Amino acid sequence: MSHETNMPAEELTCRDVAEFLLAYTDGELATDTRKAFDAHLSQCSSCVRYVEHYRRTVAMAQAVGRTVAGVDAPPGVLRAIREARMKAV
Numbered sequence: 001m002s003h004e005t006n007m008p009a010e011e012l013t014c015r016d017v018a019e020f021l022l023a024y025t026d027g028e029l030a031t032d033t034r035k036a037f038d039a040h041l042s043q044c045s046s047c048v049r050y051v052e053h054y055r056r057t058v059a060m061a062q063a064v065g066r067t068v069a070g071v072d073a074p075p076g077v078l079r080a081i082r083e084a085r086m087k088a089v
């Protein structure tokens with residue numbers, strides 16, 4: 001078989017994981033994409049850690065609600081919280 005130029009649905013890169021993370025944690029991913037996502041996580045420990053960290057950050061963002069400014073966290077985490085809040089509405 002020749003190579004497809006389209007992105008194969010069954011293979012995600014770490015960049016794809018980062019891109020789909022929001023939809024994944026929100027349960028909004030299409031089934032195929034979610035399978036590919038899980039498949040990638042099953043063989044990429046750094047992405048697993050990334051997802052776990054992200055989930056913790058989202059949980060923290062929901063816990064602190066509007067008092068994000070008072071959180072003693074590194075800039076990267078604060079940015080993730082902001083993004084999570086934007087998504088959570």
Ligand SMILES: [Zn+2]
Pocket residue numbers: 013014017040044046047
């Ligand atoms: Zn990865």
